[in-house]
Amino acid sequence: MSLKSKHFNYLLIGGGMAADQAAAGIRSIDASGSIGIISADSDAPYARPALSKKLWVDPDFTEDDTDLQTAEKNNTTLFLQTQVTQIKPKDHLVTTADNKQFSYDKLLLATGSSPQKLSGPASDLVVALRSKADYRRIRSFSQTHKHVIVVGNGYIGNEIAAGLIQNDVHVSLVISDHRLYEKKFPLFLSKAYQQRYLDAGVKIYPETRAVKYEVTDKHVKLFLENGTILKGDGLVLGLGAQANLDLAEKIPLSVDNYGVIVDEQLKTSVHDIWAAGDIISYPDAILGRQKAGHVNHAIKSGYTAGQSMAGAPKTYDHTPYFYSWVFDINWEALGHVSSSSTMYAEKMQHSDGSVIYYFDKDDYLQGVLLWNTKINLDHYRNILKKKPQLAVLQQIVPLQKV
Ligand SMILES: Cc1cc2nc3c(=O)[nH]c(=O)nc-3n(C[C@H](O)[C@H](O)[C@H](O)COP(=O)(O)OP(=O)(O)OC[C@H]3O[C@@H](n4cnc5c(N)ncnc54)[C@H](O)[C@@H]3O)c2cc1C
Numbered sequence: 001m002s003l004k005s006k007h008f009n010y011l012l013i014g015g016g017m018a019a020d021q022a023a024a025g026i027r028s029i030d031a032s033g034s035i036g037i038i039s040a041d042s043d044a045p046y047a048r049p050a051l052s053k054k055l056w057v058d059p060d061f062t063e064d065d066t067d068l069q070t071a072e073k074n075n076t077t078l079f080l081q082t083q084v085t086q087i088k089p090k091d092h093l094v095t096t097a098d099n100k101q102f103s104y105d106k107l108l109l110a111t112g113s114s115p116q117k118l119s120g121p122a123s124d125l126v127v128a129l130r131s132k133a134d135y136r137r138i139r140s141f142s143q144t145h146k147h148v149i150v151v152g153n154g155y156i157g158n159e160i161a162a163g164l165i166q167n168d169v170h171v172s173l174v175i176s177d178h179r180l181y182e183k184k185f186p187l188f189l190s191k192a193y194q195q196r197y198l199d200a201g202v203k204i205y206p207e208t209r210a211v212k213y214e215v216t217d218k219h220v221k222l223f224l225e226n227g228t229i230l231k232g233d234g235l236v237l238g239l240g241a242q243a244n245l246d247l248a249e250k251i252p253l254s255v256d257n258y259g260v261i262v263d264e265q266l267k268t269s270v271h272d273i274w275a276a277g278d279i280i281s282y283p284d285a286i287l288g289r290q291k292a293g294h295v296n297h298a299i300k301s302g303y304t305a306g307q308s309m310a311g312a313p314k315t316y317d318h319t320p321y322f323y324s325w326v327f328d329i330n331w332e333a334l335g336h337v338s339s340s341s342t343m344y345a346e347k348m349q350h351s352d353g354s355v356i357y358y359f360d361k362d363d364y365l366q367g368v369l370l371w372n373t374k375i376n377l378d379h380y381r382n383i384l385k386k387k388p389q390l391a392v393l394q395q396i397v398p399l400q401k402v
Helices: 017-027 048-052 068-073 132-139 154-166 187-200 246-250 295-309 377-386 390-396
Strands: 003-014 035-038 077-079 086-089 093-096 101-110 112-113 124-130 147-151 171-175 204-205 210-216 217-225 230-231 234-237 242-243 273-275 280-284 288-290 321-326 329-335 340-346 354-359 367-369
Touching: 003 017, 017 035, 017 068, 017 101, 017 295, 035 101, 048 154, 077 204, 086 354, 093 329, 124 132, 132 234, 132 367, 132 390, 147 154, 147 217, 154 171, 154 187, 154 321, 171 230, 187 204, 187 329, 210 246, 217 234, 217 295, 242 340, 273 295, 295 321, 329 377, 354 390, 367 377
Parallel strands: 003 035, 003 101, 035 077, 101 273, 124 234, 147 171, 147 234, 171 204
Antiparallel strands: 086 093, 093 101, 112 242, 210 217, 217 230, 280 288, 321 329, 329 367, 340 354, 354 367
């Protein structure tokens, strides 16, 4: 039986921030072409980073404020709660789990990432935070004085722990490392960062892993590798996320260890298909072939892909940054930021801020971290682009080994 298909000039698969910006990129070139967005999510595209930050600490900022207004701003047609299961590039056809069919002239794949889970039964009391629906579930079990267990030493675990404790929720934070963010920050910053959590009342369980959980009547029991059993009113997992590459692999698009391989204009290996956001392996202008699971990358790559799709190909030459903020600490990072590198700090005058420079084993600059300091990132992009050696940078910037 042949299905009647809906046709769009531009069909965007995924309803995240990359797709939202792709629609804006298309509209900057093509005012009238039809744009369809198919999203498995039940909510229209929204600002994802707010789910673990602003929504918890700014009472004037509501869920409505996270709405990106993709349909209204860029005249797109949204299909929510719709999972794409197959793409046939020769026929320019897309099929969904509920057996709908769509045809396209040009297609964007922006399926983003899914959070890692832990073995245990599905329950409303256990959330691997990714979506707005996840945020609502955390809200429902984390009223004042409840006890929520958070697992993970990445930005999701750290941010949600900070958000919850500022809502008078008791928080236990389980991390496999010795200290918060010790793999990213130099010792003095990792210590200062962790102290902020301890001062706020977060109970940290270091150097152990969550093994499994059980859900009993209105409670969750979390079993740690070191034998400890934690009992809470809810459990939030921040165990990292994996790019959703199933569809891409099924087509098949060329994929490497980073994700869907795209060129400078974000075109994939298959005619009339572009990709953007978390799922891509792209040629970064400074860092070489990369992936980036960051919002700045989703926004910029999405916009550039949209322009390319609309017939005005642009080179994606933006090296994205990553940021986070908790309590009164904010930081931004560019390039490779790992505490296993050689690190030097530049102390900011007139503030408690610092800039940390990360050098590879041959003393070449490979990453920069801005801690509690707001300086135009393009300044550091330009420095990173030149890939100076430590000795050269030391002649220009007063640096102290950390
Ligand atoms: C809580 C949280 C906080 C964050 N905070 C920060 C931060 O502070 N700084 C930062 O840089 N980054 C942050 N990030 C990461 C950032 O939000 C992501 O890198 C970015 O949103 C990725 O955008 P995307 O459009 O590529 O993918 P996503 O936003 O993951 O969107 C993918 C979309 O595709 C849909 N989809 C997937 N498969 C299918 C399918 N088969 N059919 C139809 N639809 C499908 C999904 O439902 C989703 O709508 C955060 C992420 C989370 C979860």
